[in-house]
Amino acid sequence: MHLFLTVLSYTLIGTAVGSIVSFFPSLHIYNVAGLAILIWGSLQNVLPEMGMVPFFTSLIVAFAFVNSIPMTMLSAADESASAVILPGTKNLLLGKGYETVIISGIGGLIGIILLVAGTPFFYYIMPYINNITRPNLAWILLTVIMYMIFSEWPKGAGYGKTVWQKFRGAWSNLFAGIAAWGLSGILGLFIINHSIITHQMAFQNIMPVFIGLFAVPSIIQNLLLSFEIPEQYIPKKSIDLDFKTVVQSTYSGGLAGMLCSYIPLITMGIGSIMAGAATALRGDKVFILGGGVAKLLYYVGSFLFLFVITPISPFGFSKGGLNIIIKPYFYPMENDYFLILSCIVLSGFLSFLLLMELAKLSVVLLKKVNFKQMYLFMLILVTAFIYFLTGWNGIFVMAVSTCIGTIPVFYHCRRSNLMGVLLIPITLNMAGYGDAVADFLHLVHM
Numbered sequence: 001m002h003l004f005l006t007v008l009s010y011t012l013i014g015t016a017v018g019s020i021v022s023f024f025p026s027l028h029i030y031n032v033a034g035l036a037i038l039i040w041g042s043l044q045n046v047l048p049e050m051g052m053v054p055f056f057t058s059l060i061v062a063f064a065f066v067n068s069i070p071m072t073m074l075s076a077a078d079e080s081a082s083a084v085i086l087p088g089t090k091n092l093l094l095g096k097g098y099e100t101v102i103i104s105g106i107g108g109l110i111g112i113i114l115l116v117a118g119t120p121f122f123y124y125i126m127p128y129i130n131n132i133t134r135p136n137l138a139w140i141l142l143t144v145i146m147y148m149i150f151s152e153w154p155k156g157a158g159y160g161k162t163v164w165q166k167f168r169g170a171w172s173n174l175f176a177g178i179a180a181w182g183l184s185g186i187l188g189l190f191i192i193n194h195s196i197i198t199h200q201m202a203f204q205n206i207m208p209v210f211i212g213l214f215a216v217p218s219i220i221q222n223l224l225l226s227f228e229i230p231e232q233y234i235p236k237k238s239i240d241l242d243f244k245t246v247v248q249s250t251y252s253g254g255l256a257g258m259l260c261s262y263i264p265l266i267t268m269g270i271g272s273i274m275a276g277a278a279t280a281l282r283g284d285k286v287f288i289l290g291g292g293v294a295k296l297l298y299y300v301g302s303f304l305f306l307f308v309i310t311p312i313s314p315f316g317f318s319k320g321g322l323n324i325i326i327k328p329y330f331y332p333m334e335n336d337y338f339l340i341l342s343c344i345v346l347s348g349f350l351s352f353l354l355l356m357e358l359a360k361l362s363v364v365l366l367k368k369v370n371f372k373q374m375y376l377f378m379l380i381l382v383t384a385f386i387y388f389l390t391g392w393n394g395i396f397v398m399a400v401s402t403c404i405g406t407i408p409v410f411y412h413c414r415r416s417n418l419m420g421v422l423l424i425p426i427t428l429n430m431a432g433y434g435d436a437v438a439d440f441l442h443l444v445h446m
Contacts, residue, residue: 003050006048006050006051006054007050007051007054007339007342007343008346009051010048010051010052010054010055010058011054011055011057011058011343011346011347012058012350013055013058014054014055014056014057014058014059014061014062014347015058015059015061015062015347015350015351015354016062017036017055017059017062018058018059018060018061018062018063018066018351019062019065019066019351019354019355019358021059021063022062022063022065022066022067022069022070023066023069023070023358023362024070024378025070025074025218025219025222025374025375025378026070026215026216026218026219026375026378026382027215027378027381027382028210028211028214028215029059029060029063029067029299030207030210030322030325031207031210031211031385032059033056033059033060033322033325033326034207034325034389035385035389036056036059037056037325037326037329040052040329041329044329052326052329052330053326053330053336053340053343054339054340054343056322056325056326057300057303057340057343057344057347058343058344058346058347060299060300060303060322061296061299061300061343061344061347061348061351062347062351062354063299064108064111064295064296064298064299064300064351065105065108065296065348065351065352065354065355066351066354066355066358067295068100068101068104068105068292068295068355069101069355069358069359069362071088072088072089072091072092072097072100072101072104073092073097073101073232073359073362073363073366074222074362074371074374086287087100087284087287087288088100088104088288090284091284091288092229092232093229093230094230095230095231095232095233096232096233097229097232097362097363097366098232098233098234098235098359098360098362098363099233099235099239099240100288101355101359101362102239102355102356102359103239103241103285103288103289103292104288104289104291104292104295105292105351105352105355105356106239106241106289106292106352107249107253107288107289107290107291107292107293107294107295107296108292108293108295108296108348108351108352109348109349109352110246110249110250110253110289110292110293110296111253111254111257111292111293111294111295111296111297111300111301112296112300112344112345112348112349114250114254114257114293114297115296115297115300115301115304115341115344116341116345119337119341122305122308123308123310126262126305126308126313126317127308127310127312127313128312130312130313130317131312133263137263137264137430138427138430138431138432139431140263141263141264141265141266141423141426141427141430142427142431144263144266144270144274144423145181145420145423145424145427147274148181148270148273148414148416148417149177149178149181151273151277152173152174152177152178152413152414152417172411173411173412173413174413176407176408176411176412176413177408177413177414177417179407180404180407180408180413180414180417180418180420181417181420181424182420183404183407183420184213184404184417184418184419184420184421184424185420185421185423185424185425187209187400187401187404187421188209188420188421188422188423188424188425188426189424189425189428189437189438189441189443190443191205191206191209191397191421191425192425192426192429193425193434193438193441193443194438194443196393196396196397206422207386207389207390207394208386208390208394208395208397208398208401209397209398209401209421210401211382211385211386211398211401212397212398212399212400212401212402212404212405213401213402213404213405213418213421214405214415214418215382216379216382216398216401216402216405217402217405217406217408217409218409219375219378219379219382220379220402220406220409221409222371222375223372223375223376223379229366231367232363232366234360234363241285241289245283245285245286245289246289248279248281248283248286248290249285249286249289249290249292249293250290250293251279251281252275252276252279252281252286252290252293252294253272253275253289253290253291253292253293253294253297254293254294254297255275255278255279256268256271256272256274256275256276256290256293256294256297256298257271257293257294257295257296257297257298257301258297258301259271259274259275260272260294260297260298260302261297261298261301261302261305261319262301262302262305262317262319263319264319264426265419265422265423265426265427267298267416267419268291268294268295268298268299269414269415269416269419270416270419271294271298272290272291272294273414273416275290275294296348299322300344300348302319302322302323303322303323303340304337304340304341304344305317305318305319306318306319306323306332307332307336307337307340308337309332309333309334309336309337316332383395383398386398401421404418405418
């Protein structure tokens with residue numbers, strides 16, 4: 001009985017904390033989780049050990065649902081937003097922001113159903129797939145990198161009065177995409193091989209990079225934008241979704257979610273691009289609903305796979321930022337899977353209920369909040385957050401990352417290209433060339 005109450009209590013607390021934090025724009029849950037694990041570590045003699053995993057599980061579940069509000073209503077996009085941000089913004093300008101948020105939340109519920117229904121597959125088939133793919137991950141990731149580069153095809157061909165203007169219009173986004181890949185990859189090589197973050201905060205080594213690449217450019221973009229958000233319509237009875245759209249979205253989002261929840265370094269944005277090309281499904285609602293499915297599988301599924309412990313996979317399928325954050329404090333046991341799955345189901349349905357109420361609150365706030373001041377406050381907040389955890393060195397890393405992160409914002413290439421910061425150096429390491437490249441760049445002897 002004591003165990004049940006502990007798990008239930010910390011699931012509810014994690015859901016509440018995750019929902020509140022996720023309601024604010026530009027705050028990523030992994031950064032908050034990193035700070036939370038510091039607090040938890042300092043209080044580990046007081047807090048129950050069995051409360052840790054339910055708390056962090058429900059924290060990430062709540063984020064997968066509630067983050068749709070700032071992503072849609074406040075246009076605070078992280079890398080995973082590339083799956084839903086364009087139709088979401090369009091619907092916001094049409095007064096359908098609330099409907100977009102709820103559709104994304106329904107996608108999250110479908111994602112939870114897929115996790116429950118997929119349990120036999122995870123236990124009896126995925127371990128064999130894992131044994132086949134793990135030795136070949138370097139080539140799989142290299143294929144993904146090449147696909148992302150080649151699929152950044154010229155846009156805008158034929159515009160302009162002169163030949164040079166037409167050429168620039170067609171190829172500017174392509175060059176920007178390649179530049180984003182290359183510069184972020186070089187930054188990743190420096191960060192992984194010769195980080196200037198102090199060793200006391202080494203576990204937050206990558207945090208200033210991601211805030212600089214994704215959060216700060218989004219804040220700058222929203223500070224520069226000036227448009228009136230129309231009054232948002234809240235449906236009184238139901239959301240317009242047909243069965244065909246649900247099936248197509250489940251198929252597309254499920255494929256994207258499985259790709260990015262299992263393959264290391266493949267984010268939701270990259271997974272959604274690949275799944276979209278594979279399924280050739282179109283439509284705003286398919287895009288949004290499928291994005292909700294993929295987002296839940298990406299954040300929550302990748303964490304759940306840590307607990308798929310079998311004789312063939314004794315350490316599970318470890319992937320994701322949350323796994324890295326809690327690993328020093330927790331070791332998964334064989335019977336933990338169904339406990340964590342229960343926490344996911346409970347937290348997911350509670351998060352959806354909170355999502356509906358918080359989405360209504362956001363509609364009210366849209367009329368009253370000064371967005372320029374809000375984003376200026378968020379910029380100050382994330383900067384103070386980085387300084388508190390990593391000092392001036394972290395601020396410098398964030399500033400350099402921001403310069404690279406603004407390339408997709410101003411030159412209209414994919415933000416997913418910025419994931420070269422991890423894909424390039426880690427793929428080189430997996431292929432066995434990481435040390436040679438680091439030595440060539442004199443990073444080893446610096």
